[in-house]
Amino acid sequence: MSTAVSARRRREILDALRRGTVPSNGLDQLAVGLGRFEAELQAELDVVAGGGAMFKAVRGDYGSGKTFFARWLGDMAMRRGFAVAEVQINEIDTPLHKLETVYRRSIELLHTATLPASALRPIVDAWLFTIEGDAEDQGIGVDELVERRLESVATSAPVFPMAIRAYRRMVADGDNDGADGLIAWLGGQPHVAAAVKRRAGIKGDLDHFLALGFLRGLLAVLADAGNAGLLLVLDEVETLQRVRSDARAKALNALRQLVDEVHDGHFPGLYLLITGTPAFFDGRQGIQLLPPLADRLHTDFSRDARFDNPRAPQLRLTGFDLDKLVELGGRVRELFCGGLDEAERVRAVADDAFLERFAQAVAGKLGGKVGVAPRLFLRKLVDVLDTIELHPDFDPYKDYEVAISPSELSAAEREAVSADDVELEL
Numbered sequence: 094m095s096t097a098v099s100a101r102r103r104r105e106i107l108d109a110l111r112r113g114t115v116p117s118n119g120l121d122q123l124a125v126g127l128g129r130f131e132a133e134l135q136a137e138l139d140v141v142a143g144g145g146a147m148f149k150a151v152r153g154d155y156g157s158g159k160t161f162f163a164r165w166l167g168d169m170a171m172r173r174g175f176a177v178a179e180v181q182i183n184e185i186d187t188p189l190h191k192l193e194t195v196y197r198r199s200i201e202l203l204h205t206a207t208l209p210a211s212a213l214r215p216i217v218d219a220w221l222f223t224i225e226g227d228a229e230d231q232g233i234g235v236d237e238l239v240e241r242r243l244e245s246v247a248t249s250a251p252v253f254p255m256a257i258r259a260y261r262r263m264v265a266d267g268d269n270d271g272a273d274g275l276i277a278w279l280g281g282q283p284h285v286a287a288a289v290k291r292r293a294g295i296k297g298d299l300d301h302f303l304a305l306g307f308l309r310g311l312l313a314v315l316a317d318a319g320n321a322g323l324l325l326v327l328d329e330v331e332t333l334q335r336v337r338s339d340a341r342a343k344a345l346n347a348l349r350q351l352v353d354e355v356h357d358g359h360f361p362g363l364y365l366l367i368t369g370t371p372a373f374f375d376g377r378q379g380i381q382l383l384p385p386l387a388d389r390l391h392t393d394f395s396r397d398a399r400f401d402n403p404r405a406p407q408l409r410l411t412g413f414d415l416d417k418l419v420e421l422g423g424r425v426r427e428l429f430c431g432g433l434d435e436a437e438r439v440r441a442v443a444d445d446a447f448l449e450r451f452a453q454a455v456a457g458k459l460g461g462k463v464g465v466a467p468r469l470f471l472r473k474l475v476d477v478l479d480t481i482e483l484h485p486d487f488d489p490y491k492d493y494e495v496a497i498s499p500s501e502l503s504a505a506e507r508e509a510v511s512a513d514d515v516e517l518e519l
Contacts, residue, residue: 153410250306
């Protein structure tokens with residue numbers, strides 16, 4: 094497996110694991126237990142790349158790998174030419190009942206395989222370059238072709254093509270401040286200078302109602318600029334269960350509207366993925382408060398998880414058991430050993446028996462809850478592998494014991510550790 098991974102990519106993955114974070118790429122190397130979804134997800138990405146739209150919900154308890162799943166799908170999508178934006182929903186910065194904040198954060202995090210986050214301006218520039226070439230070939234004006242290409246957007250958000258045309262003029266005139274301001278405004282940023290907006294002939298800031306129109310405009314620009322589509326992830330939507338009842342009702346209705354717009358074909362090129370806990374999907378403070386939304390997302394999970402339908406609106410993540418944790422450890426060990434001079438020695442010391450005992454020890458420190466263990470298990474495993482490589486006389490059976498300090502734990506992990514835990518020796 095590791096021979097297919099470049100040294101740089103391998104280092105990026107291992108550095109992320111050392112920090113206790115989900116790597117930003119290379120997640121195919123760590124995807125344990127997700128193979129049952131892959132064929133259907135690839136087929137759905139094909140539909141979106143062909144001008145369709147898809148909606149999917151992923152459910153799972155803490156530690157089941159929802160964020161990992163979203164980034165794994167994002168990695169897969171980017172390799173197929175998609176742009177990706179992953180937005181964490183929370184009641185302060187990105188409340189779901191204010192879609193303008195969700196759109197703004199999406200633009201801030203928008204990236205492709207070749208463009209880092211905040212990629213809106215280079216995407217717009219690439220699109221306009223294509224438009225200018227097409228206009229010349231067709232013998233028509235650039236502004237006229239811009240209007241044609243954004244005709245479907247203009248019905249719901251006429252200011253979007255207006256701002257695009259004004260941006261092009263400002264770039265041509267060398268007005269960099271004005272062009273920067275308009276890109277910010279197209280990205281949903283508030284407080285753009287009034288003088289810039291006056292020169293562009295636009296007023297006000299993006300609001301909840303315009304946000305969907307702007308998303309449609311973004312999709313049109315992405316498609317014309319050569320992107321296969323947009324994967325938009327709304328992560329941790331269960332947080333809306335904690336907001337006031339009126340805001341929760343608005344958020345659920347906004348989600349219903351998004352789902353309906355996707356299903357009605359109003360967002361060609363969009364793959365919308367949401368993640369949440371089972372309580373959000375099944376409990377009384379989640380989607381069950383809005384019966385039409387609950388009906389749209391309903392999925393039968395009464396069967397054994399082995400027989401889940403990956404084409405259903407919801408996917409269920411069952412989390413880690415000890416076997417999966419050991420398999421994950423083996424993958425990380427092989428990734429670590431790829432291209433390493435000391436590879437055979439490291440494999441011999443950190444053999445499969447060691448990985449199993451190590452996984453049991455880490456899970457034991459977390460009250461035996463294996464589902465909570467992957468992040469800390471991988472972080473500590475990479476540390477042990479580092480030490481084995483750097484110190485030939487290091488014996489993890491004698492010279493190491495698993496110890497987890499409170500500062501290492503997230504809130505959910507902290508809840509999983511019982512008050513009377515004692516350190517377990519390997």
